[in-house]
Structure formats: structure tokens, C-alpha cells
Amino acid sequence: MMTDPTLVIAATCLVGLIVVAFALLRGWQGWLAYKREALDRLQRGAGHGEIEGGAAVGAARIELADMKERIKKLEAIASGVEL
Structure with a gap:
């Protein structure tokens, strides 16, 4: 077949x-x-705090603070103020 x-x-x-x-x-x-x-x-x-394993939350806070500082510097540059 x-x-x-x-x-x-x-x-x-x-x-x-x-x-x-x-x-x-x-x-x-x-x-x-x-x-x-x-x-x-x-x-x-x-539900855990930063000490018990919430290190990512602490890192995010540090990064957020760093970004805020950068924004302040950029705004100062834009307005012509020397830091």
C-alpha cells in the first residue's frame, strides 16, 4: 500500500x-x-519594616531623594543661580 x-x-x-x-x-x-x-x-x-527585609523600600527612598536633589540642581541651573 x-x-x-x-x-x-x-x-x-x-x-x-x-x-x-x-x-x-x-x-x-x-x-x-x-x-x-x-x-x-x-x-x-x-508588611515588614526596612530592617527585616524591606531593603528595596529604603533603596527607593534614597533614589527618590537623589532625584529630588538633581531636580533642585537643574532648576537652579535653569534659573541662572550658581550653586
Whole structure:
């Protein structure tokens, strides 16, 4: 019994497409699980102070203060005041 080459190629492409779709679905589910865990960690860490692991909050405050200082310097330059 001879099989048509077009049928074999179509079946192979269909199987390959199913494998790729399954791999992408598994990757998507893994990425969603990773993001859920990250959100859970963020929510658990939100109640802690800076000493107990909220170092990111302290770093953000320092960065914000640095940006405010830069803005003051730029405003002084724009108005012609020498610092």
C-alpha cells in the first residue's frame, strides 16, 4: 500500500504543530506560576519594616531623594543661580 507523500507531510506538520503548541502552553503555565509566586512574596514582604527585609523600600527612598536633589540642581541651573 503506497501512501501519498502529501498526506505524510501534512500529518508530520500537524504532529509538529501540536508538540510546539504543547511546549508553549507548558511554558506559559510556568511563567504564570512564577509571577504568582513573585506576587505572593511581594505581598508577604510588604508588611515588614526596612530592617527585616524591606531593603528595596529604603533603596527607593534614597533614589527618590537623589532625584529630588538633581531636580533642585537643574532648576537652579535653569534659573541662572550658581550653586
